[in-house]
Amino acid sequence: MVQSGDTLVLSLAELLGGKQVDTGVIDRALAELCSAFDFDGGLIYELDQYNHLHLKERFLRKELPLRGSFPIDAVDAAYRSYLAQETFVWLEGGQKNSAAENALLELFAAQSLVVASVVDETLQIYGLLVFVQQSARPVPPAGTQQLLKTVLSMFGRYIGVRVYQNKLTFAKNSLESILDNTGIDIYVNDFHTHDILYANRSMAAPYGGISQFLGRKCWEVLFPGQNGPCAFCPQQKLIDENGEPTKIYSWDYQRPFDGSWFRVFSAAFRWVDGRLAHVVSSADITDNKRNEALVEYLANYDSLTNLPNRRMLVKECERRI
Template sequence: MEQAGDALVLSLAELLGGKQVDSNVIGQALAVICAAFDFDGGLIYELDQYNHLNLKERCVSGALTLRESFSIDAIDPAYRSHLAMETFVRIDKSAENGAAEDALLELFAAQALVVVSVVDETLRIYGLLAFVQQEARPSPTAVSQQLLMTVLSMFGRYIGVRIYQNKLTFAKSSLESILDNTGIDIYVNDFYTHEILYVNRSMATPYGGVEQFFGRKCWEVLFPEQNGVCSFCPQQKLIDENGEPTKIYSWDYQRPFDGSWFRVFSAAFRWVDGRLAHVVSSADITDNKRSEALVEYLANYDSLTNLPNRRMLVKECERRIDEAQGGAEGYLLFFDIDGFKNINDTLWA
């Protein structure tokens, strides 16, 4: 038994030794474990964003009843904590079980069940390995139990790598979805080379899509008529004398090809690989600018005649007087219209 166990561990170690997690390898490992320990089925489930455990791989013999998906809430919360803490849990229908254990046996229509949980750093379950026996069998020996623990520990770590990778992929796609739907345009470039490192969809769409940005410098996409850094680029305002990020800088910018206005925010920060990067985000304020222009116009022009009003006169006088300081001369011209007050009093409503 000891030699057979050593051979099993070595064969699985060789099978699971690759640098990339492979579904074909997972299937082969399931088959090896099921054959070695007389399981009728080996099942691997992964948790999705909706807290459902979905069947990803299987190795079954006979007419095994399969749960393609089930809510993790189908497992009692207290028992989930137990599963998360243990290397593996074996449940046998012939033993005296609690309600949570009986519920798991029923969930998998099993006479005996071995469950291995895949957890994150907070011991939250993100995956389950379930090995099912449909018919009653003699209880495994202590040596067999120890061998199974060793094998499943190896296999669980291998599966855990993929589940963690999938978790990161989901987190990345969720973050990108948030950035694409904030109503704010965002792009990131290398602080010194100006190579574009990231762009969200709303920023990229007016310029032909995300694929137009990568591998290029920011001005090559945004201002193709230029052959160098933009004169208004605020990068030097974003770092201190030691080249470290300081504060956010903002300004308003009008896009030349359609006249849209944007409130732009720039900041320096460290990119994922440690390099200094420049993030530029902007919100469309075209409607705000038009409203500001309308308010400014209504404040300075008469709505009936569209001529400058008294407020505009005062402002212009102040401006001209300021310009005339230092000995320069200026002129002020008054004129009046005879009888206009009577017209204004009687005809203006």
């Protein structure tokens, strides 16, 4: 090792002390670790939403065959569980390795391999730190392994911040995809200021897209030229006397610019920051309204002459009486 253990730990602690994950910092940390432990290369892989691990950063001291990506299932499931619980594993080719360990050596075309996992709170692997040596080498003494355990724990926590952010992004994108494909229009506004907080794609499309919604009052988008809340807004039906959310309220609404009918559902709830919000969801019932009108017409008018029939006469008489 080029550096002493204390020097290496202090150097990495200073390097990885930032609050924002920086690619340049990761590259320098990989370089320091490869130099300190004489690895041929260091690789960082992160998991995507399709369960593939992708090479994000690398530092190479010599030309190496690299895996740009691979499915996480390429690593045996039982061995993944083992990896998730260990700080790191050190593998040597030609030893009495398990089939899963030999497969991992073959995956990275390595004779010597150090692998550390980045996991979430449920011990699911979301990233791998991989250090490769193309020539066989003896397993290091306990002191070197302890030093490696310390610095990889530091490095793993640093990478873990980005992995966690990516996990949140995957979850957010999945939720938005669900909301965009339900066949229901949805928007959310601040209960008191009426500022729009969210709109799904199908809701926003007829009005010019999401950019036309966010940061504006709901009536500014839905009823251009209006300068205040809608008279028919059901907000006060959505809260109790203490201002707390109660039950869902439903009503039918006809959009003025194209005559489309919607069954609307309104509810009050707490937004992510704790403020009271109003969620409005609606399903297009234009065809239903047309069918209802047709059924009503057929029930009250003769299909041959288009004149009011006896049923219509009775109803009209009852109404007038």
